[in-house]
Amino acid sequence: MSTLAALARLRALQTGTAKRLATVRHCHLSERPMVFIPLRLAGEAAAPLAAMAGTDPARPRLLVVPQPRDRDLRFAFTAELAEILLPYVEGLQKATETVERRGAEPYERCLDAPQLIVPNRGAVAFVHMLGRSTRFRRAEGPYAVHPSVPVLGRWLTFLAQRAQYPGSAVLLAATEALSLHWATGQSMLEDANLASLLGWIDPPAGMTGASAAREAEDPLVWPPAGPATDPGFDTEVLVPAIRAYEQRPTERAAARVGEAVRTQLEPTWGLMWRAIDLLGGLPAGPGTAARWEADRASFTNFTAQLAEGGPPQPKRDGAVGAASRLARMERAQASYDAQRAYDDPLVMAGHRLTGEAFTGTVVATDPDHTEGEGRGRKLRPLLTIRTTDPARLAPGARLGTPERRGQQAEVVEIAGGLVTLKIIKGMGRGKAATPGAVPEVGERVCYAALSDEFQPPASLPAPEDTPWTHGGPPPEHVPADEDPEEEWS
Amino acid sequence: MDRLDLLRGPVPPRPHDARAIAALAANPGCARRAVLDAAGIDKDATATHLGFPAPFGQSPFAITRGNVFESLVKESGCAELLRLLRDILDLPIPLAAYNDLGDVGGNPSAHLRHSHTRKLIDRAARDADDAGTLYDHPLLRLDIAGHSSYLEPDVVAFRLGGLFRIVEIKSFAVVDGQAEPDKVAAAARQAAVYVLALRNLLRELGHDPGRVSHDVVLVCPENFANRPTATLVDVRRELAVLKRQLARMTRVGTMVDALPPELTFDLARDADGVPTRPVAELREAVRGVDARYAPDCLSTCDLCFFCRDEASAEGSTDLLGRQVRDALGGVATVAEALGLADGSLTPDEGQEEIARLLRLADRIYAEVS
Numbered sequence: 021m022s023t024l025a026a027l028a029r030l031r032a033l034q035t036g037t038a039k040r041l042a043t044v045r046h047c048h049l050s051e052r053p054m055v056f057i058p059l060r061l062a063g064e065a066a067a068p069l070a071a072m073a074g075t076d077p078a079r080p081r082l083l084v085v086p087q088p089r090d091r092d093l094r095f096a097f098t099a100e101l102a103e104i105l106l107p108y109v110e111g112l113q114k115a116t117e118t119v120e121r122r123g124a125e126p127y128e129r130c131l132d133a134p135q136l137i138v139p140n141r142g143a144v145a146f147v148h149m150l151g152r153s154t155r156f157r158r159a160e161g162p163y164a165v166h167p168s169v170p171v172l173g174r175w176l177t178f179l180a181q182r183a184q185y186p187g188s189a190v191l192l193a194a195t196e197a198l199s200l201h202w203a204t205g206q207s208m209l210e211d212a213n214l215a216s217l218l219g220w221i222d223p224p225a226g227m228t229g230a231s232a233a234r235e236a237e238d239p240l241v242w243p244p245a246g247p248a249t250d251p252g253f254d255t256e257v258l259v260p261a262i263r264a265y266e267q268r269p270t271e272r273a274a275a276r277v278g279e280a281v282r283t284q285l286e287p288t289w290g291l292m293w294r295a296i297d298l299l300g301g302l303p304a305g306p307g308t309a310a311r312w313e314a315d316r317a318s319f320t321n322f323t324a325q326l327a328e329g330g331p332p333q334p335k336r337d338g339a340v341g342a343a344s345r346l347a348r349m350e351r352a353q354a355s356y357d358a359q360r361a362y363d364d365p366l367v368m369a370g371h372r373l374t375g376e377a378f379t380g381t382v383v384a385t386d387p388d389h390t391e392g393e394g395r396g397r398k399l400r401p402l403l404t405i406r407t408t409d410p411a412r413l414a415p416g417a418r419l420g421t422p423e424r425r426g427q428q429a430e431v432v433e434i435a436g437g438l439v440t441l442k443i444i445k446g447m448g449r450g451k452a453a454t455p456g457a458v459p460e461v462g463e464r465v466c467y468a469a470l471s472d473e474f475q476p477p478a479s480l481p482a483p484e485d486t487p488w489t490h491g492g493p494p495p496e497h498v499p500a501d502e503d504p505e506e507e508w509s
Numbered sequence: 510m511d512r513l514d515l516l517r518g519p520v521p522p523r524p525h526d527a528r529a530i531a532a533l534a535a536n537p538g539c540a541r542r543a544v545l546d547a548a549g550i551d552k553d554a555t556a557t558h559l560g561f562p563a564p565f566g567q568s569p570f571a572i573t574r575g576n577v578f579e580s581l582v583k584e585s586g587c588a589e590l591l592r593l594l595r596d597i598l599d600l601p602i603p604l605a606a607y608n609d610l611g612d613v614g615g616n617p618s619a620h621l622r623h624s625h626t627r628k629l630i631d632r633a634a635r636d637a638d639d640a641g642t643l644y645d646h647p648l649l650r651l652d653i654a655g656h657s658s659y660l661e662p663d664v665v666a667f668r669l670g671g672l673f674r675i676v677e678i679k680s681f682a683v684v685d686g687q688a689e690p691d692k693v694a695a696a697a698r699q700a701a702v703y704v705l706a707l708r709n710l711l712r713e714l715g716h717d718p719g720r721v722s723h724d725v726v727l728v729c730p731e732n733f734a735n736r737p738t739a740t741l742v743d744v745r746r747e748l749a750v751l752k753r754q755l756a757r758m759t760r761v762g763t764m765v766d767a768l769p770p771e772l773t774f775d776l777a778r779d780a781d782g783v784p785t786r787p788v789a790e791l792r793e794a795v796r797g798v799d800a801r802y803a804p805d806c807l808s809t810c811d812l813c814f815f816c817r818d819e820a821s822a823e824g825s826t827d828l829l830g831r832q833v834r835d836a837l838g839g840v841a842t843v844a845e846a847l848g849l850a851d852g853s854l855t856p857d858e859g860q861e862e863i864a865r866l867l868r869l870a871d872r873i874y875a876e877v878s
């Protein structure tokens with residue numbers, strides 16, 4: 021953790037309310053996100069017990085499995101979830117835009133993409149598990165399920181896999197989105213509790229964040245946000261309700277289980293929309309649109325794959341798939357970190373503390389400075405900046421600046437609080453720099469050794485050339501016949 | 510009477526199950542926990558009496574699921590388990606005898622049952638034939654700070670030839686070859702406790718303790734079904750941590766000697782078992798032994814809410830977690846760190862660097878927020 025974030029936590033603890041870690045919102049927020057709060061039966065990997073879902077805060081849909089060990093009831097639950105999620109996803113596929121590309125065919129990209137917001141990391145993992153347990157099912161043959169179930173499984177898997185991509189916003193955990201923007205006066209471990217995190221950020225009137233957070237730990241006041249339920253609730257309420265249903269599976273008995281889980285879900289439903297409101301209250305950072313565009317492109321691609329009848333996502337990545345994904349993720353993470361810094365002086369502040377970036381006042385410029393002779397002569401404007409930041413940059417280091425995105429500078433010299441830079445890119449192609457490209461004396465500027473440009477993709481062997489040391493080429497996924505019959509008991 | 514008995518009061522020491530022993534390694538730096546555990550004090554009851562009941566509970570669904578899965582694996586003399594062992598050890602085990610060591614008739618004491626386990630394991634260690642033998646519910650024992658703790662016998666020991674293995678049955682799922690990492694880690698820590706106890710037993714009986722393998726067999730349900738699958742887990746690292754912690758616990762004596770002689774954590778239970786000890790007094794007693802609170806305590810120690818409250822009252826930076834504390838260069842209190850940040854406090858020797866950083870952070874934060 022950066023000293024800055026640590027200090028923000030100390031201040032939060034001292035004042036009793038959360039402190040901002042960002043001045044703008046760094047995740048895209050859809051105009052119509054879908055909130056999804058899944059509950060799982062304790063002790064099971066992916067047995068859904070209940071869920072609350074919907075796009076309208078006033079109209080949550082409650083889904084219940086009155087006997088979670090009953091396979092048919094579980095698939096009925098997933099079919100019902102498909103009824104909610106699939107129309108939402110499909111509705112977003114209709115409006116598209118044409119994207120022109122240099123040297124390639126133009127293509128159609130969806131104007132929007134789904135955004136599923138869940139309470140915490142555990143719920144993200146559950147989405148992944150639920151996707152895994154449903155995408156190989158089939159609509160005919162033994163153990164037939166409703167045709168929507170495997171489609172749902174593939175969408176859930178798409179969302180869960182895309183969510184691992186840094187900066188993606190198709191599946192957000194509310195606790196993580198909030199923690200990106202606020203520092204509380206408790207530990208990160210405790211921040212994983214949505215009620216307690218919100219207690220710090222937005223305490224009810226008359227309460228400090230600290231006391232609201234403490235109250236939020238009482239499962240009787242604030243039931244856990246799932247996917248695990250409170251063991252006390254299981255013992256006292258759920259066990260008898262499920263047993264009654266087992267003895268007489270009537271509608272009344274099912275309703276009793278439904279009412280029981282509703283008490284556990286409703287408080288979190290309210291918290292989720294409060295979290296969305298709080299995030300929505302922050303102005304969107306400039307980079308969110310570009311990252312959402314990548315999400316939209318990914319959504320468009322997956323829509324096409326499904327339409328072409330591609331097989332369900334494989335159970336495991338082959339070695340090359342995994343390695344190239346890892347390399348892509350690392351680049352995406354670096355670029356995401358840089359974008360946030362350029363978008364937000366508060367995020368940049370963390371980099372200034374470590375010396376990777378600095379802010380200062382321009383004290384001298386030489387806008388017409390050139391390097392080289394004759395035809396090789398190049399315009400290289402110079403500027404000198406006075407700073408009190410502890411800049412730790414070596415001569416030759418490449419810098420970017422939030423004031424002039426796309427411009428690049430190189431460190432010439434650092435000495436005694438003065439940094440001399442030369443601008444090497446983004447000052448125009450003429451003999452003299454474009455007006456405004458070189459900062460004026462007296463201007464406040466910030467430079468950082470952070471690059472948000474994607475490197476060319478690491479060259480990795482194609483999947484079919486995977487070296488045998490890495491397990492050989494991945495088997496092409498042939499949907500095995502036992503897949504749909506895989507037990508789910 | 511032993512000093513540790515005085516600390517506990519006139520109740521039998523609380524037995525440590527493997528889970529509790531494995532948890533000893535979770536916060537090895539905490540003297541409070543070391544002393545209370547060494548004395549076999551019921552920390553849960555202590556925390557409850559102090560008004561800070563522990564936040565742990567297990568769902569009946571999870572318990573049922575665990576039992577159902579275990580009996581499935583052990584059905585018909587562990588037939589299923591044997592099949593898994595054949596596969597994972599790649600051995601042609603034609604047949605294996607099954608011995609339920611829990612089955613001694615009547616309602617014998619732990620001590621008796623342990624002698625029974627001892628006898629049979631001794632015999633097993635002597636005959637090294639090629640047929641395998643499964644020992645279900647072996648009642649093992651581990652010495653903790655001079656006290657014998659019997660371990661809940663929820664494992665199976667398997668002998669084939671001269672080698673013993675611990676088999677642990679857990680009901681969390683392995684999906685596509687992966688399980689939740691913290692569950693696997695917890696299972697490995699627990700299995701290590703059994704490996705150590707079985708090794709100690711062999712040593713006591715004059716056999717080579719190295720005959721207990723450090724690779725334990727973990728049996729879990731596969732994917733979303735109840736069908737079991739087995740995995741070998743190397744617990745050498747867990748064993749090392751456990752041994753280190755147990756050695757520390759034997760040295761708890763010096764810690765205890767330094768405590769005031771009248772100190773006790775006795776809850777003074779009345780005839781009905783209701784604690785009558787004045788809470789303020791108990792609080793003082795517990796506070797008399799230094800704690801080292803960390804947010805991890807919230808998932809590992811019954812006293813967590815009490816210790817968190819104490820850390821909060823002291824304004825300790827421990828409250829915010831290791832990452833924050835590291836970022837603060839180990840500065841102990843919130844007031845001190847903030848004093849260094851706003852310059853109202855002069856740094857002590859050795860604090861200059863962190864003070865400079867904090868002041869800078871304070872300036873930059875004020876400038877941009």
Ligand code: SF4
Nearest residue numbers: 539801802806810816
């Ligand atoms: S909760 Fe308290 S006694 Fe337990 S380990 Fe943590 S600091 Fe020590």
